[in-house]
Amino acid sequence: EMVMTQSPATLSLSPGERATLSCRTSQSVNWYLAWYQQKPGQAPRLLIYGASTRATGVPARFSGSGSGTEFTLTISSLQSEDFAVYYCQHYNGWPVTFGGGTRLEIK
Amino acid sequence: EVQLVESGGGLVQPGGSLRLSCAASGFTFKDHAMVWVRQVPGKGLEWVSVIGDNGDFTSHADAVKGRFTISRDNSRNTLFLQMNGLRAEDTALYFCAKASPRSSNYDGYFDYWGQGILVTVSS
Numbered sequence: 001e002m003v004m005t006q007s008p009a010t011l012s013l014s015p016g017e018r019a020t021l022s023c024r025t026s027q028s029v030n031w032y033l034a035w036y037q038q039k040p041g042q043a044p045r046l047l048i049y050g051a052s053t054r055a056t057g058v059p060a061r062f063s064g065s066g067s068g069t070e071f072t073l074t075i076s077s078l079q080s081e082d083f084a085v086y087y088c089q090h091y092n093g094w095p096v097t098f099g100g101g102t103r104l105e106i107k
Numbered sequence: 108e109v110q111l112v113e114s115g116g117g118l119v120q121p122g123g124s125l126r127l128s129c130a131a132s133g134f135t136f137k138d139h140a141m142v143w144v145r146q147v148p149g150k151g152l153e154w155v156s157v158i159g160d161n162g163d164f165t166s167h168a169d170a171v172k173g174r175f176t177i178s179r180d181n182s183r184n185t186l187f188l189q190m191n192g193l194r195a196e197d198t199a200l201y202f203c204a205k206a207s208p209r210s211s212n213y214d215g216y217f218d219y220w221g222q223g224i225l226v227t228v229s230s
Contacts, residue, residue: 032209034216036152043202043220044152055218087152091214094166098152 002026002090006099012107019075021102023088028068032092035064035073038101039084047086048073078104109133111203111221118227123193129186129203129221137161137181140206140213143188145199146223153199156188157206159213166213171197193228200225 003026013019023033031051036044046055048064051071061076075082083106088099115127129141143155156167156177165177174192179185186203200223208215 032214036217043222044217045220046216046218049207049216049218089152089216091209091216093214094157094212095168096154096214098154100151 001095002029002092002097004088004090004097004099006086006088006102008102009100010103010105012105013078014107015078015080017078019073019078019082019104021073021075021086021104023066023071023073023099025069025071025090029090029092031067032090033064033066033071034089034091035062036087036089037082037084038087044087075104080106109205109219111205111219113201113203113221113224116201116224116226118229119193120230121194121228123228124189124191125193125226127188127190127201127203127224127226129188131184131186131203131205134205134219136179136184140164140208140215141177141179141186142204142206142217143177143186144202144204144217144220145197145226146202147199155201157213158186164213190226193226195228198226198228 005024007022033051035048038044052064110132112130142157158177176189178187202223203221204217205219206215
C-alpha cells in the first residue's frame with residue numbers, strides 16, 4: 001500500500017507569511033495528487049487536484065506543484081482563515097490513501 | 108448547490124450492525140461515483156469504500172472488507188453503507204463524498220463532502 005508522508009507535522013507561522021507544505025509518496029503517483037483543507041468541526045474541502053489545479057472557488061494564493069513522489073502545497077500569504085489542517089491524497093489506484101496531515105497554526 | 112447529508116449513525120455494541128445513508132442533491136447523482144471516508148476524532152482520514160455510478164463497481168478497504176457493503180439507489184439519490192460485525196476500531200466520523208474519477212476504476216479525488224455522521228462502537 002502506498003505510504004504518504006506529510007511534513008512538517010505542525011507549521012507555526014504568522015498571517016502574511018508564506019507557507020510551504022510537503023507531501024511525499026512511497027511510489028510514483030504521476031500527478032494524481034489532491035490537497036484538502038479541514039477546519040475544526042468541518043468536513044475536508046478540496047483545494048487542489050492533479051497536483052496543481054485549483055478547485056472551484058479556491059483563492060489564487062493556494063498553489064500546488066510536483067509530480068512523481070514529491071509534492072508541495074504553497075500558500076503565498078497566509079490569511080487568518082487559512083489556519084487549519086491540510087491533507088494530501090493520492091488517487092493513482094485503489095486503495096487511495098491520505099497523508100497524516102500538516103497542522104498550520106498561528107505563531 | 109451540492110448537498111450530501113449523512114444519517115444513521117449512533118452507538119452500537121461490538122459485533123452489532125448499522126446502516127448509514129447519504130442523501131444527495133444539487134447534482135446528477137446517477138452520473139457520479141461515490142465514496143465513504145472515515146476519521147477517528149482528532150486523527151487523519153481513511154478511505155473506506157467506493158461505488159461506481161451505476162453500482163457495477165465496488166471496492167472496500169482491507170480493514171472493512173467482508174464486513175461493510177456499499178450500495179446506492181439512484182432512483183432515490185441515496186448512498187448507503189451497511190456495516191456488520193462492528194469493532195471498537197470502527198469508531199469514527201463517517202463522511203460520504205462525491206468522487207471525481209480519473210479512470211474506469213473510479214480512483215479519483217473527492218470534490219464534495221457531507222458533514223459526517225458519528226459511529227461509536229462500545230459496550
